[in-house]
Amino acid sequence: MDQVKWNVGVIGAGVMGERMMNAIRTHEKFRVAAVSDVSAERAQEAAQKSGDVPWYTNYKELLKKVELDVIYLAVPPKFHHVIALDVLAHKKHLLCEKPLANSLTEAQEMLEAANNAGVVHAMNFPLYYQSVFPELTRRLEAIGDVRRIDILTHFHQWPRPWQQTPWLAGREQGGFIREVLPHFTHLTYELFGDLHVVHSEVDYPADPALCETGVSAILHLTDGTPVTINGLAGIAHEEHLDYRVYGSKGTLSVVNWSNLFVGGHGEALVPAEVPQQDRLSLLLDELSIAMNGGDARLVTFETGVKVQQVLEALLGHEKVHYIK
Ligand SMILES: NC(=O)c1ccc[n+]([C@@H]2O[C@H](COP(=O)([O-])OP(=O)(O)OC[C@H]3O[C@@H](n4cnc5c(N)ncnc54)[C@H](O)[C@@H]3O)[C@@H](O)[C@H]2O)c1
Incomplete structure (x- = not known):
């Protein structure tokens, strides 16, 4: 029987977004369920590669329209804060690219919002x-x-x-x-x-x-x-x-x-x-453990603030x- 997979909404289908989607597409516990990129071409191409899932040029539409378990955020750093706060307002688990934000204040606000939302928050530090x-x-x-x-x-x-x-x-x-x-x-x-x-x-x-x-x-x-x-x-x-x-x-x-x-x-x-x-698939293994309520080895936003x-x-x- 097929194992039920976590639905990932990907925001940002650039160099890193594409790498992570490759890892998600072959992971037994996750699937790319929707993609958003301000470039329609990139969003559409990534959505097609992921099995013709819905795609959006506005991430707010993705958050509104699709049932998602977790968001992977891979946009340039100055957009992390605004998008992450929206994602967390929707109470979605969030895997965010490094650096956490574009200033210490933004990073601290993201940590606070993640704690208030009570979701899993993690960052991609491959080393x-x-x-x-x-x-x-x-x-x-x-x-x-x-x-x-x-x-x-x-x-x-x-x-x-x-x-x-x-x-x-x-x-x-x-x-x-x-x-x-x-x-x-x-x-x-x-x-x-x-x-x-x-x-x-x-x-x-x-x-x-x-x-x-x-x-x-x-x-x-x-x-x-x-x-x-x-x-x-x-x-x-x-x-x-x-x-x-x-x-x-x-x-x-x-x-x-x-x-x-x-x-x-x-x-x-x-x-x-x-x-x-x-390493991306090892990160996804840990993310799945955390989303199941287990004790996972993840870099959280708390550590992200220290790095910031x-x-x-x-x-x-x-x-x-x-x-x-
Ligand atoms: N962990 C790693 O090893 C690693 C490696 C490379 C990059 N990164 C990080 O990943 C993030 C993205 O880097 P990249 O190299 O993929 O950049 P990129 O420029 O290749 O891709 C970013 C994508 O985000 C899209 N985008 C911008 N604003 C958006 C918005 N509001 N909504 C939706 N999409 C939007 C762009 O159109 C682009 O396709 C950065 O934070 C970067 O530091 C991490």
Whole structure:
């Protein structure tokens, strides 16, 4: 007998919306039940791929007309707040893309609305759901006292070649500080607890409409352990991301999202085996558990607010460096 599936309403059928819909379409516990995008072409195409489900250019119509269990929200960040509040007013469970919002106040209001609605609220931070996370956690003990964490995010092109969408190039809601760094500050929060920004220096181009080209920042964990951020766009080598934890007895490094390297004292860093699993489908597994009232491993809006706090402090530029 077919298992009953949760009905997902997707709002935003862009790059990430399409990725998530691919995971939903093949998941045993969810189905795409309706799609909304301000682009009729995208909404219609995604709806067709999902088995000719209803599609709308206005998300309010989707919320009114279709029986949905959960909404997946994948629109650009400055629209998260207004749409999420509407979704929560309809008391639908909500899976929201990162960053939670476009300001700390918006993020806090979304958390409050989600708590008041009494629904499941979750965010998509893929690093947390993939197998590299438990592997990192397991190996932390062996590296001794953590001396420092270095987060390096270098891009030869921003926006990245696969994500050519104008909002990502703009200062209002784009840039890699908003788009990529939350993944790594969130990972740090999950592994080591709260962190706060001590100093952040952001490089901007002269054109005020364009997003940053660099960031150098220092943060502290609550025990004072330093976390550094070295972010650059427009460098002359291929994109490179490295999340590195230096311990007194060993070093752990996650390169380009999912490749784990480990090294002991005086040793070279060597690749470590990590099972590769579909992280979006693992996230959907957890979401289904939570929607059934179970104890699930999800990133909630509460954590999203903490990540937003760090994000806003990074962008709060104690010093701004304008590039010629
Ligand atoms: N978790 C991840 O790994 C990850 C990766 C990429 C992007 N994201 C996040 O996903 C979100 C979307 O990013 P993207 O790369 O898919 O952007 P995108 O520009 O490719 O897609 C956004 C889509 O939203 C649509 N849209 C805009 N306003 C809308 C509205 N009011 N109602 C309905 N649709 C609307 C646009 O037409 C577009 O199709 C962002 O928050 C981004 O930060 C997350």
